[in-house]
Every structure is written in C-alpha cells, then in structure tokens.
Amino acid sequence: xxxxxxxxxxxxxxxxxxxxxxxxxxxxxxxxxxxxxxxxxxxxxxxxxxxxxxxxxxxxxxxxxxxxxxxxxxxxxxxxxxxxxxxxxxxxxxxxxxxxxxxxxxxxxxxxxxxxxxxxxxxxxxxxxxxxxxxxxxxxxxxxxxxxxxxxxxxxxxxxxxxxxxxxxxxxxxxxxxxxxxxxxxxxxx
Numbered sequence: 001x002x003x004x005x006x007x008x009x010x011x012x013x014x015x016x017x018x019x020x021x022x023x024x025x026x027x028x029x030x031x032x033x034x035x036x037x038x039x040x041x042x043x044x045x046x047x048x049x050x051x052x053x054x055x056x057x058x059x060x061x062x063x064x065x066x067x068x069x070x071x072x073x074x075x076x077x078x079x080x081x082x083x084x085x086x087x088x089x090x091x092x093x094x095x096x097x098x099x100x101x102x103x104x105x106x107x108x109x110x111x112x113x114x115x116x117x118x119x120x121x122x123x124x125x126x127x128x129x130x131x132x133x134x135x136x137x138x139x140x141x142x143x144x145x146x147x148x149x150x151x152x153x154x155x156x157x158x159x160x161x162x163x164x165x166x167x168x169x170x171x172x173x174x175x176x177x178x179x180x181x182x183x184x185x186x187x188x189x190x
Contacts, residue, residue: 007104014108017057023050023084024110032098032112048082088124090154093117120151
C-alpha cells in the first residue's frame, strides 16, 4: 500500500466511522516516523486501523472497507480493524504514539506506533512476515538495540518470556552484523 492509498483509506474510514482519530498498528505504523517506507520492505495490502473514539464502528468499517468488500475489490487494498489493546505492546505505548496527518487527510489522524514499540510487537508475533519486517527495520536502522531491550523489559509478561524475546532480538541483531554480499546497505542513517 502506498502512502497515497493509505491517505485515501484513512479518509474513507473517517467517513464510515464518523471518527477523526484512529489507532494504526503493525506495519503501516512506519508512515508516522518516515516520509516513505523503503521499497525493499515487505509489501502489505492492509492497514490495521481502529477507531480511537468510536470503537463500536469497527464492524461497519470491516464490512465497507475490509477484505472482501466492494472497496477492496475495486482498489486492491483494505482495512483490517485490529484492536490495539489485544496486541502485546510495551507499557507506555499510548504516550509514544506518533501522529500521521497530511493535507490530503484533512485533519483525520492515524496515531502510529513508535518504531521500537512496533518492533517489539512484531517480535512477539514472530510470524515469517514479521521476521522479514524486523530484519528490514534493523537494516534501515529504524530502531536501536538498547531501546529494543528496554521495551522488552516494559512488556507485561513473565521473565522467561522476556528472556525468549531478548534472545530473538539478539539473533536478529547478530544477523545484521554479519556482512551479506547480497544485501546493499542503505546510504543514509536515521
């Protein structure tokens, strides 16, 4: 999904839900922290939006803008109403949300996860697509190791599970340190 497509989806979600503020979790959250997502990131056709002030509108959003809707068949992308409170996120994530609002969204705002919170959430989910995404976040230096480990410590879970997540993060970070002749390093730093 392109930035322009996301802006269109956000506007339409606002019309359907009669809400001007949405949580944006998962992959598209990077829109809040970078002007454009690098081309080599895994592609997605959905945005995990959830109405912030009128959560009861999620069923209407799914039927009108979700997978299988006329909107999806016409445009090739859709909304996935994911309740952010069901995701495993570090304590304090709400205070770190980053607003995504452009001239095209006409004041409608997507409140995006901060990059380290997004990283830890994907570290918990640990599906193949999440692991690919985490590797790209590290390759493009969207996150810092020290902050990743601090956010893991801020998770509400037992010490054994935190240790497991720290091990995953250490393995991913170690991969990034090994030179790979097939991977080009970005020319910029964040």
